[in-house]
Amino acid sequence: MADQIRPERERPVRRRRKMQSITMADVAELAKVSPSTVSLYLRRPEAVSASAGSAIARAIDKLNYVPNLVAGGLAAASSRAVSIIVPSVRNAFFAETVSAMQAALRKERLQVILGHTEYDEREEEDLVRTALSWAPAAIVLTGLSHSDATRRMLSKTTVPVIEIWELGGPQIDTAIGFHHQQVGAASARHLIQQGRRHLAYLGARMHEDRRARLRCDGFVAAAQEAGVSVEVIQHPAPASAEVGAMLISETLQQHASTDGVACSNDHVALGVLFECERLGLAVPDRLAVVGFGDLSFSAACNPPLTTIRPSGDLIGKEAARLIIEHLAGHDMPEHATIDTRFTLLHRRSS
Amino acid sequence: MADQIRPERERPVRRRRKMQSITMADVAELAKVSPSTVSLYLRRPEAVSASAGSAIARAIDKLNYVPNLVAGGLAAASSRAVSIIVPSVRNAFFAETVSAMQAALRKERLQVILGHTEYDEREEEDLVRTALSWAPAAIVLTGLSHSDATRRMLSKTTVPVIEIWELGGPQIDTAIGFHHQQVGAASARHLIQQGRRHLAYLGARMHEDRRARLRCDGFVAAAQEAGVSVEVIQHPAPASAEVGAMLISETLQQHASTDGVACSNDHVALGVLFECERLGLAVPDRLAVVGFGDLSFSAACNPPLTTIRPSGDLIGKEAARLIIEHLAGHDMPEHATIDTRFTLLHRRSS
DNA sequence: TTTATCAATCGTAGCGCTATGATCCGCGCC
DNA sequence: GGCGCGGATCATAGCGCTACGATTGATAAA
Known part of the structure; x- marks a missing residue:
């Protein structure tokens, strides 16, 4: 079916959905540099000269350019997204962690993709599968207990996995939490x-x-x-x-x-x-x-x-820190365990 | 700088990061159909014949294929992600809405990208900017009050915008909530x-x-x-x-x-x-x-x-419903307003 | 002068998928 | 037999970006 003989293509009258979007090429043109330089500037501003940098910055500003992270994610084979899978954000504990993590990741322009397992391992499995199709920079799971399929999927990828809110069991890779x-x-x-x-x-x-x-x-x-x-x-x-x-x-x-x-x-x-x-x-x-x-x-x-x-806030911050460091090239310590501890607050009910 | 004369390219010895990933082409090959058919099957299974469908399904299963949503999002110029921006998920109200929405969107394989404004309009503005760079299927904002820049950005896109948890003011497009x-x-x-x-x-x-x-x-x-x-x-x-x-x-x-x-x-x-x-x-x-x-x-x-x-749960469900319907082609009603009401629960403190 | 070094910049080939329009083929109808 | 129709399938051209390796030009070292 692939080897049939076909006549010459005629007019390739092909108008693709146009999209208004302003691309990196537009910025490059206005700034009189190549798209590569714009890309480089966006990722590592210190690597381009001050003059080129400011021209690019001006162009971006003028055109109101918004980079397309989806395209970036595809090209880089890793998106600037972190998938966080918790039982539920209605639970104040996880809400706190998610919130702290989002705040920390945001500073590095990382997005949080959120999923709720509702304490169901099968649900978690499905969430992990979808998470992987986003090629996230990292996957954060709650707890150390997961289905076999989940473990298998995760072991096959190179995406860093962090398990939070539990220590003391067999961990996939890094775990942050307490006993x-x-x-x-x-x-x-x-x-x-x-x-x-x-x-x-x-x-x-x-x-x-x-x-x-x-x-x-x-x-x-x-x-x-x-x-x-x-x-x-x-x-x-x-x-x-x-x-x-x-x-x-x-x-x-x-x-x-x-x-x-x-x-x-x-x-x-x-x-x-x-x-x-x-x-x-x-x-x-x-x-x-x-x-x-x-x-x-x-x-x-x-x-x-x-x-x-518990240290819900700290758990989130530490997880974010590890992810950011990993992205910066510091290899994430293999099978690290971070004990964030907890504090007993003695008040008057005891 | 673009018009310089360059010698012939020599050997384009170019090995790109390989990635283990199994692509749609692999599935197509195994199922003895073209990639297009696989893509079609994944998006509208009813459009391919039963025989092709089952062959594809088998191949997917055998190869453990996970579609790359980032690539899909780029090609389709719209990703299967919904950006939800709330003041904070530590607030039980918004946690409930986010949770309900995520549950409903999941069924349609839509991902939730979460952002927290911490009640700061400037922060919101920044979150909206980043949200747009994901070309989401929809953007959900909390409340009707936004910075001018936020309004401007949103008015320039074709991404549907839903404002939740507030009614009774000038709305960008659709609003779901109560007075x-x-x-x-x-x-x-x-x-x-x-x-x-x-x-x-x-x-x-x-x-x-x-x-x-x-x-x-x-x-x-x-x-x-x-x-x-x-x-x-x-x-x-x-x-x-x-x-x-x-x-x-x-x-x-x-x-x-x-x-x-x-x-x-x-x-x-x-x-x-x-x-x-x-x-x-x-x-x-x-x-x-x-x-x-x-x-x-x-x-x-x-x-x-x-x-x-309040009807935090309902707000989330309705928002999800609208988004899903919009994706299915039903145009979202322009400037719709959905009043989800509230209930006074008379208990013994009054 | 030649050569090595280095920072800055560039051109190009994909990344994996979807949308488009074309092709193919079987069927019913004139 | 010829034709039109429509369902099923296909080939191809990007989507916008990043990574790679090459190139350039200036400066330092030989």
Whole structure:
């Protein structure tokens, strides 16, 4: 089918969609330099002479030229985009990371392409596939747990992969985050230090949220190690104050002696505080409460919530830094691990 | 400089970066069809014969082909990306919209490119400029207020522009959202209906957050219209429970008779509830509180918060729908306005 | 003077795809 | 048999840019 004999082409009357667009060639012409020089100026201004540089700058300004990054991405076989895949930006933790990362990447004119897995590995797989078709400068994934197909796809590419918000498992390449078990353990130790001997962990959506599960595991392990009683009460719904209220009443019903709880996050802890207030249960005297997240209300609530502040912001910044350095030629350290830690904020709920 | 005489080119020994990538041509070869047919199949599978289609599908599968959307975007002069520019995803409202939109766009294999203005018009301008260099399928902006340069850039392109989260001003093209003055007015009327006669509006960051200001304006206007006393107490910091606590204590100090407040959002309202509890002030008996946002904690707090639920989710869905329809050839209605409304949730804080 | 070096600039060949218009071929109809 | 029609398929010309390697011209070193 490809080798048929064809007569001469006649008139190639071919008018392509015109597009108004002003191209690099227009700028080059006006600045009286070659397109290559314009391209070079745009990518490494210090590499062109001051005179050429200013002529180009003037031309760009005059023509109101906007470079076509799609064309650039195709030619360079790597686009100035970073694909960030998180469970959901409705989750304040990831919103913070995404926000910090976007702010840092923007300065290097890198775009953020966003995807939400909704805690679904198959969804993640699909997002990674699409992400790859953009030839991004880097791919950022949340957590260390991915489907086999996802791993396979990523191992076949040369695109740098960064996993965030989790440490302590097998990582694809670079990981930035902290150990969730350590968070759980820190909560448990804190409660024990406050004299509590009957602990409980209140978990929301732990079947899907692997990191909440890890925190729970760390909590239980540390409590057991200290020889203190510990229970786990959970609910499949996503973390919310309602779930917190339900969980604490269930806990007190089943284990009336409970005197210290850690919650899978501050939303849950807030619900616990509200429910205790309704039940007339003194916090922290009768029950100490520890949250996770240090959300916007945590310091202001009544009593102020003892919680663990993760480093969502720092995670984003570090990820951006690594990507930018990699782009600048510094090879990204292979299989690096950056522990961004967390902080326990001891407030009056414990 | 372009017309210099050059000797014959010698050996064009030119090895380009190879890239492992499997291209459409590889698929075409394996499926024994031309690349055009593969392309056609990918874009409109119903246009190729069943036999060719399945051969192509098999080849794609076998080769693990991932289409290069960057190349596609260049050739088609429009990429399968939608640029969404919001003040910040750390704000739960916008997170919800972005999330809903991403979910809807994904189904049509459209990518979301995200940008944060941090409530800065100059920043927005810059983001729009970069957005345009991606030749996106659409640009989504937050609010109706933009810099002149932004307007100019957008008017010069053929990229559809959608403004979200605000109605009632001059719009660039399509706008999806609701009238914030109506929100304010609804809050005021509700409080008046509950018998309150000394109102106050507690505003956070109103100098930057134009929409909070509009809600405030609507609140004041409705109160005045009803002949009820109304005060505005504000703080420049972003909305938070701390700010809410500060604002309510300032309010009560300056206007002791205040018996009903509306807050610029539920974070602020939550702070009011906490502060009232500390002060021993009965809500709603002594003070009725209305929030805005129906955030995760609003139904669970103590007392449950009367608030106004905006339609962040719907805004995202509608925006996505319009974009998808436009891509399918249905021209987007010019200068359309979609009012997604809001709902007042009367709970026990008023 | 010749040669080497270096910074600045340039010309060209793609990058992988899509849109366009052409071609091919089977079918029904005059 | 000739013709028109339309579905299926194809070849080709870019899309706007970047990377590569070459070229130029000035300066330093031999």
